[in-house]
Amino acid sequence: MIEPLPRLSDRHFREIAELVEQQVGIRLPENKRLMLEGRLQKRVRALGYQDINEYVDRLFEDDHFDAELIHLIDCVTTNKTDFFREPFHFDFLRDTAVPELLRKTRGRPLKIWSAACSTGMEAYTIAIVLDDMQRSGVGFQFRILGTDISTGVLQLAEEGIYTREMIAPVPEAMAKRYFLSSKDKSRSEVRIVPELRRSVAFMRMNLMDAVYPVDRDVDVIFCRNVLIYFDKPTQSKVVERLCSHLRPGGYLIVGHSESMIQNQSIKIKQVQPTIFKV
Numbered sequence: 001m002i003e004p005l006p007r008l009s010d011r012h013f014r015e016i017a018e019l020v021e022q023q024v025g026i027r028l029p030e031n032k033r034l035m036l037e038g039r040l041q042k043r044v045r046a047l048g049y050q051d052i053n054e055y056v057d058r059l060f061e062d063d064h065f066d067a068e069l070i071h072l073i074d075c076v077t078t079n080k081t082d083f084f085r086e087p088f089h090f091d092f093l094r095d096t097a098v099p100e101l102l103r104k105t106r107g108r109p110l111k112i113w114s115a116a117c118s119t120g121m122e123a124y125t126i127a128i129v130l131d132d133m134q135r136s137g138v139g140f141q142f143r144i145l146g147t148d149i150s151t152g153v154l155q156l157a158e159e160g161i162y163t164r165e166m167i168a169p170v171p172e173a174m175a176k177r178y179f180l181s182s183k184d185k186s187r188s189e190v191r192i193v194p195e196l197r198r199s200v201a202f203m204r205m206n207l208m209d210a211v212y213p214v215d216r217d218v219d220v221i222f223c224r225n226v227l228i229y230f231d232k233p234t235q236s237k238v239v240e241r242l243c244s245h246l247r248p249g250g251y252l253i254v255g256h257s258e259s260m261i262q263n264q265s266i267k268i269k270q271v272q273p274t275i276f277k278v
């Protein structure tokens with residue numbers, strides 16, 4: 001028999017929702033309560049607690065807080081991503097942004113940042129597109145940085161191991177060139193080739209932090225499908241901080257449901273619904 005989940009009390013839900021919003025900017029309105037309860041069950045069991053309310057009480061104990069916060073953040077973040085997600089952005093990168101930026105880089109490597117990179121599919125898609133351009137004769141170097149708040153997804157990103165199903169959106173010729181099949185044929189897994197893995201660095205970073213430890217001459221920033229979780233003032237602050245890391249003429253690319261940042265008082269030009277230029 002499946003036992004019903006113990007429910008979070010109103011007070012405990014409020015406490016955890018406030019903490020999550022303050023720490024990572026993600027809002028947890030009432031309609032997310034069930035989701036939160038479901039996602040925290042595994043942690044409650046792993047820690048041997050009676051129920052989810054005990055989890056919240058113990059979370060705030062001093063000696064436990066910092067370490068558990070990392071797990072809590074892994075539980076509350078939504079990490080949905082894909083290779084070549086919103087493919088128009090990668091066409092824009094190849095056909096417009098890179099050719100234009102290369103005219104100004106004077107031989108220095110292009111710098112691309114995938115902020116909120118989840119399991120790395122976005123960062124590796126960028127690497128695939130840029131490497132493919134190099135192979136077709138466009139001479140340039142590039143460096144890619146992937147950052148995210150969730151340690152769980154960053155570990156997967158660093159490993160660069162995916163299932164065959166996950167790489168379905170990658171065009172066949174690229175899949176052959178940029179992924180290695182598992183030696184164990186019973187596993188339907190592939191791994192990004194080492195040369196491509198070496199072109200991407202991953203780092204834990206919270207977009208809510210006042211200062212980002214990232215260069216200030218980035219050419220293109222992808223910050224897709226994360227702003228949507230923040231309230232408007234937080235979105236503005238994050239976009240402003242991100243833009244301060246772009247070189248003049250650099251691009252900020254957001255998710256398809258995030259084009260609303262145009263309404264805010266940030267000095268960026270909207271060149272496409274989801275593409276902005278500083």
Ligand SMILES: C[S@@+](CC[C@H](N)C(=O)[O-])C[C@H]1O[C@@H](n2cnc3c(N)ncnc32)[C@H](O)[C@@H]1O
Pocket residue numbers: 023024025026077078079080081082085115116117118119122147148149150153205206207208223224225226255
């Ligand atoms: C839905 S995924 C989007 C992944 C990818 N950008 C894409 O569009 O496919 C959102 C990611 O944002 C990350 N995230 C949420 N809040 C964050 C924060 N405050 N700082 C950094 N990353 C955050 C989550 O961990 C998650 O991996």
